[in-house]
Amino acid sequence: MSLNLEQLSQAMLTAAKGQVAENWPQIKTYAKQEAKKLAENLVLIEKLKLTQEISDEQAKLMHQMQRNATQAVLLSVQGMTELMAEQVLNAALDAVKETVNTALNFTLL
Amino acid sequence: MLFSACNVKWVSEYDEQIDQGVTQLHRKIETFLTTLEQQQIPKCLSTEHVLFYRQSLVDVRALKIRAKAIPNNDITLQQLDLLEENLSLMNKLHETQDSSNSCMQAGMISFNRSNFESIFTAILKFELAKKRQVK
Numbered sequence: 001m002s003l004n005l006e007q008l009s010q011a012m013l014t015a016a017k018g019q020v021a022e023n024w025p026q027i028k029t030y031a032k033q034e035a036k037k038l039a040e041n042l043v044l045i046e047k048l049k050l051t052q053e054i055s056d057e058q059a060k061l062m063h064q065m066q067r068n069a070t071q072a073v074l075l076s077v078q079g080m081t082e083l084m085a086e087q088v089l090n091a092a093l094d095a096v097k098e099t100v101n102t103a104l105n106f107t108l109l
Numbered sequence: 110m111l112f113s114a115c116n117v118k119w120v121s122e123y124d125e126q127i128d129q130g131v132t133q134l135h136r137k138i139e140t141f142l143t144t145l146e147q148q149q150i151p152k153c154l155s156t157e158h159v160l161f162y163r164q165s166l167v168d169v170r171a172l173k174i175r176a177k178a179i180p181n182n183d184i185t186l187q188q189l190d191l192l193e194e195n196l197s198l199m200n201k202l203h204e205t206q207d208s209s210n211s212c213m214q215a216g217m218i219s220f221n222r223s224n225f226e227s228i229f230t231a232i233l234k235f236e237l238a239k240k241r242q243v244k
Contacts, residue, residue: 073231
């Protein structure tokens with residue numbers, strides 16, 4: 001049995017699309033919610049500074065804390081995207097595993 | 110990148126101890142901030158909370174050691190670094206407030222609460238995403 005390039009790529013693409021459709025909306029919603037929260041905190045620092053509830057030094061410390069929190073959120077988005085890519089690739093390989101292994105008559109995938 | 114039984118593996122496995130440790134530390138910081146909201150001078154000063162800061166730093170460093178021992182766990186480790194740095198920064202913020210001999214204002218406490226919530230949510234969100242990945 002010979003492998004059909006068109007069928008293999010279509011099966012991999014369908015499996016990959018399913019994974020992206022399942023995972024991406026969740027990542028997007030989380031990123032959007034956190035971006036709003038982080039922006040609100042920047043506004044709060046500004047407000048506290050203008051009303052002189054915090055000093056220049058305190059404003060600097062809070063800005064640094066806010067940068068760190070933003071970085072932690074972006075790392076999470078990066079990690080979840082990597083996890084999604086992992087799932088996409090594995091789903092694509094799974095989708096053609098049986099066909100490829102049968103055609104080759106040994107367990108390649 | 111790890112290949113196991115022909116599966117691609119870029120990210121570490123879910124770790125229950127990280128999940129629980131991070132959740133406990135979040136509760137500890139939330140309890141601390143709620144306590145601060147209710148305290149008056151001199152109880153609210155940073156000098157009265159040295160033990161909290163010290164213990165929290167020990168907690169986050171213990172979590173870092175655990176995270177380091179798990180392969181492909183760089184992202185979680187970087188997030189824990191940021192958490193450690195923010196704990197130190199909150200301590201400094203608190204100390205600067207002491208110099209004016211006053212308690213942290215509600216706005217500053219609210220900022221700290223929201224800031225730590227973002228970091229803890231980020232760490233837990235990613236850890237739980239790893240859990241869903243486990244088949």
